[in-house]
Amino acid sequence: MDTDRLGRPIVVVTGMGIITSLGEGQAANWQALTAGRSGIRRISRFPIDNMKTTIAGTVDFLPVAEQSAPALSQHLAERVIEEAVAEAKIGRPGDFPGPLLLALPPVEMEWAQRLALAAASGAPTTGDGQVSYDDLLRAASSGKFEAYYRRFLFASVGEALADRFGTKGSPIATSTACASGGTAIQLGVEAIRRGDSAAALVVGTDASVNQESLIRFSLLSALSTRNDPPSSASRPFSKDREGFVMAEGAGALVLESLASARARGAEILGVVEGCGEQADGFHRTRSSPDGKPIIACMRNALADAGLSPDAVGYINAHGTGTPENDKMEWVGVSTVFGERAGAIPMSSNKSMIGHTLTAAGAVEAIFSILTLRHQVLPPTINYDIPDPSLPVDCVPNVARAVSGVRHAISNSFGFGGQNVCLVLGVA
Amino acid sequence: MADDRDALITGIGLISCLGSGIEATWESLASFSPVLDLESFAPFPVHPMAPLELDKQIPKRGDQRQMEAWQRIGVFAAGLALDAAQLKGNTDLLGRMDMIVAAGGGERDYAVDAAILSGYGKQENPGGWLNERLLSDLRPTLFLAQLSNLLAGNISIVHGVTGSSRTFMGEEPAGADAVRIACARIAAGQGDVVLVGGSYNAQRPDVLLQCELGGTLGRAPFAGVWSRQKAGGGMFMGSVGCFLVIESRASAVARGVAPYARIAAVKTDRCRRDAGQATANAQAQLAALPAFDAANTAVISSASGVAAPTQEEAAWLATLGLPVRSTATAIGHSMEPAFLASMALAAASVRQGTLFPALDPAEAPMTAPLRSALVTGWGHWRGESLALVTAA
Numbered sequence: 001m002d003t004d005r006l007g008r009p010i011v012v013v014t015g016m017g018i019i020t021s022l023g024e025g026q027a028a029n030w031q032a033l034t035a036g037r038s039g040i041r042r043i044s045r046f047p048i049d050n051m052k053t054t055i056a057g058t059v060d061f062l063p064v065a066e067q068s069a070p071a072l073s074q075h076l077a078e079r080v081i082e083e084a085v086a087e088a089k090i091g092r093p094g095d096f097p098g099p100l101l102l103a104l105p106p107v108e109m110e111w112a113q114r115l116a117l118a119a120a121s122g123a124p125t126t127g128d129g130q131v132s133y134d135d136l137l138r139a140a141s142s143g144k145f146e147a148y149y150r151r152f153l154f155a156s157v158g159e160a161l162a163d164r165f166g167t168k169g170s171p172i173a174t175s176t177a178c179a180s181g182g183t184a185i186q187l188g189v190e191a192i193r194r195g196d197s198a199a200a201l202v203v204g205t206d207a208s209v210n211q212e213s214l215i216r217f218s219l220l221s222a223l224s225t226r227n228d229p230p231s232s233a234s235r236p237f238s239k240d241r242e243g244f245v246m247a248e249g250a251g252a253l254v255l256e257s258l259a260s261a262r263a264r265g266a267e268i269l270g271v272v273e274g275c276g277e278q279a280d281g282f283h284r285t286r287s288s289p290d291g292k293p294i295i296a297c298m299r300n301a302l303a304d305a306g307l308s309p310d311a312v313g314y315i316n317a318h319g320t321g322t323p324e325n326d327k328m329e330w331v332g333v334s335t336v337f338g339e340r341a342g343a344i345p346m347s348s349n350k351s352m353i354g355h356t357l358t359a360a361g362a363v364e365a366i367f368s369i370l371t372l373r374h375q376v377l378p379p380t381i382n383y384d385i386p387d388p389s390l391p392v393d394c395v396p397n398v399a400r401a402v403s404g405v406r407h408a409i410s411n412s413f414g415f416g417g418q419n420v421c422l423v424l425g426v427a
Numbered sequence: 428m429a430d431d432r433d434a435l436i437t438g439i440g441l442i443s444c445l446g447s448g449i450e451a452t453w454e455s456l457a458s459f460s461p462v463l464d465l466e467s468f469a470p471f472p473v474h475p476m477a478p479l480e481l482d483k484q485i486p487k488r489g490d491q492r493q494m495e496a497w498q499r500i501g502v503f504a505a506g507l508a509l510d511a512a513q514l515k516g517n518t519d520l521l522g523r524m525d526m527i528v529a530a531g532g533g534e535r536d537y538a539v540d541a542a543i544l545s546g547y548g549k550q551e552n553p554g555g556w557l558n559e560r561l562l563s564d565l566r567p568t569l570f571l572a573q574l575s576n577l578l579a580g581n582i583s584i585v586h587g588v589t590g591s592s593r594t595f596m597g598e599e600p601a602g603a604d605a606v607r608i609a610c611a612r613i614a615a616g617q618g619d620v621v622l623v624g625g626s627y628n629a630q631r632p633d634v635l636l637q638c639e640l641g642g643t644l645g646r647a648p649f650a651g652v653w654s655r656q657k658a659g660g661g662m663f664m665g666s667v668g669c670f671l672v673i674e675s676r677a678s679a680v681a682r683g684v685a686p687y688a689r690i691a692a693v694k695t696d697r698c699r700r701d702a703g704q705a706t707a708n709a710q711a712q713l714a715a716l717p718a719f720d721a722a723n724t725a726v727i728s729s730a731s732g733v734a735a736p737t738q739e740e741a742a743w744l745a746t747l748g749l750p751v752r753s754t755a756t757a758i759g760h761s762m763e764p765a766f767l768a769s770m771a772l773a774a775a776s777v778r779q780g781t782l783f784p785a786l787d788p789a790e791a792p793m794t795a796p797l798r799s800a801l802v803t804g805w806g807h808w809r810g811e812s813l814a815l816v817t818a819a
Contacts, residue, residue, distance in 0.1 A: 149637065284577065416571075417580050
């Protein structure tokens with residue numbers, strides 16, 4: 001059967017590509033993740049004087065010509081797409097047979113560019129001289145900075161990827177904050193279920209560890225300040241958790257209808273069985289105290305997959321390591337799964353790779369599929385002090401071999417109240 | 428043939444320099460004269476937002492304070508659309524309603540930016556000083572006014588739309604793709620009622636800076652989008668909020684609401700914009716539309732004014748021989764909501780059964796009754812979109 005119980009095309013994954021602070025590629029990432037290694041390090045990309053948080057999961061092992069969030073995000077996306085498309089053996093070079101669904105951080109000119117414009121404007125930058133946006137506009141009118149214009153259009157990354165990989169139609173760049181990767185996957189699943197396309201290229205990418213982004217999160221008191229050693233900072237579910245660690249990464253998935261994958265003889269890596277979402281109208285940064293949106297999100301995903309909670313054998317937690325998130329995620333999980341909740345392994349990849357923000361939903365969906373394929377549960381590292389209010393089996397500190405785990409869910413909860421849950425199944 | 432899965436527009440919220448609401452906009456269009464602010468951002472004219480009675484759509488002052496202008500514009504327009512569709516207070520339906528927002532980013536703190544730009548070069552350790560300034564001068568909540576997805580977040584908070592929430596980014600095509608995905612989901616039974624829209628605050632130096640880096644802004648004096656091409660073209664930006672409630676016919680009938688119009692088709696595509704590629708996309712999109720009666724059809728164009736794409740679009744439109752109106756002439760160009768605003772004007776015109784008067788000497792009058800409208804959405808940089816709006 002190529003269709004599900006509702007007559008919809010079954011959506012499978014036939015290619016994956018991944019980069020995190022742990023390394024590049026599925027093999028390197030999986031090896032490090034199951035060894036319990038941390039990718040968090042001291043920030044070397046910009047000065048950290050006066051910063052309360054001086055660590056991040058940066059991807060700085062790949063040389064790039066240009067340092068800006070969209071440039072680096074695009075570069076990571078290109079590399080993970082190369083890996084995913086090569087594995088899927090789909091289409092031809094520069095000719096991917098489906099749409100591009102991209103999870104992308106918001107794009108904005110950065111300080112390097114503002115300062116370059118100020119310098120070029122001729123405005124006095126010594127003594128009592130003042131520089132205003134009028135000066136920047138005058139510099140812009142010289143026509144010498146057109147490269148900035150193209151770089152900082154929101155459409156620039158998607159358009160560049162569409163040009164390079166030959167995806168079909170208008171590329172969609174989506175942002176639902178930390179749920180973006182999940183939203184992009186959901187958009188791809190829906191397109192295939194509608195029969196719009198037999199395949200879709202989904203990518204989540206985020207390389208926005210820069211001074212201002214770090215400070216913005218810091219000002220919201222969202223980040224861990226446990227800087228020493230960096231590897232100890234991200235501690236989901238531990239009683240002494242105090243915030244998340246900003247991180248970079250990218251994940252690409254080739255989604256395909258089961259019928260198309262079979263017809264091509266493609267290897268099926270996993271199944272996207274269901275997607276659920278539910279927005280939260282409670283507050284801009286806090287989730288509803290009753291957990292209703294999170295609960296509804298997971299239930300919607302299970303209903304979409306046609307599965308009861310009993311079928312789920314592993315939860316890839318959103319698990320950011322903020323006091324609030326982990327508490328609310330447990331409220332949601334314990335309500336949805338009832339008495340089984342504490343017995344279902346539920347680990348957080350973010351303990352090792354940090355929070356890859358926009359990319360997290362895609363990166364962690366890939367790790368969830370690798371978890372099902374290998375039947376090995378990646379651990380939650382830095383689990384030193386159990387939190388009695390969160391009686392969770394977080395696969396503490398050491399990976400665990402399992403058997404018979406056929407269905408996993410992957411949670412993504414975003415700032416601004418946007419929640420996505422995916423149900424992933426073995427091939 | 429009426430079908431349960433037809434996508435109908437049952438609510439419109441449009442705010443711009445021409446007024447608050449589609450009715451006020453329609454009245455302004457009947458005796459059009461451009462509304463421009465020539466001074467604030469000289470030499471760049473902008474179409475300023477009309478005065479808004481914010482309390483009517485954003486009753487809590489705390490909510491108003493938590494937002495910057497681009498979010499207030501969007502949340503206000505979303506409220507108007509929900510009002511028009513008689514959805515306000517329908518907690519159950521709002522809690523299941525889907526939402527797709529097309530958004531850029533939010534305002535910066537211009538005083539903080541200016542102080543940093545002025546002082547940076549005078550420091551011994553400029554990097555450390557930048558950190559110190561940002562840490563002490565940025566308002567913690569400003570981030571929440573800047574994030575693209577927080578327009579949708581605020582709509583969830585203020586209006587209670589929480590079934591789903593997705594934000595698309597990417598200038599004009601983001602707005603067109605939001606409409607396309609909403610219609611596709613309705614047609615496939617993946618959703619029944621979708622709030623779709625976006626907002627743009629043109630009265631911001633940082634967005635004008637982004638446009639001017641590409642040399643895309645026009646200078647005074649004002650001329651309509653088509654007429655200004657003789658002087659080299661360019662965009663006059665406008666502050667715009669536009670939301671539509673797009674609903675399956677089955678749902679609209681069940682709720683007993685009168686639709687404005689039907690979205691019979693919406694197509695989006697892209698190209699590198701080599702000569703003729705955008706025209707080829709538009710031609711292919713036109714060929715894929717359902718049949719319409721040309722004698723009773725007009726074009727609502729979202730052309731930005733930027734010379735190359737606007738002139739190519741004008742040449743293509745000339746081959747159709749239909750009356751044309753330019754949304755950007757009326758309310759300025761607005762990036763993400765530009766296509767949505769054109770859809771709103773098309774839907775209102777189809778419901779009225781008449782096209783509004785020409786806005787520019789290059790636009791022909793139309794005396795025949797209007798039964799359908801083509802809506803174009805060629806982005807100022809990338810993306811080509813085409814929709815057919817018909818009587819419901």
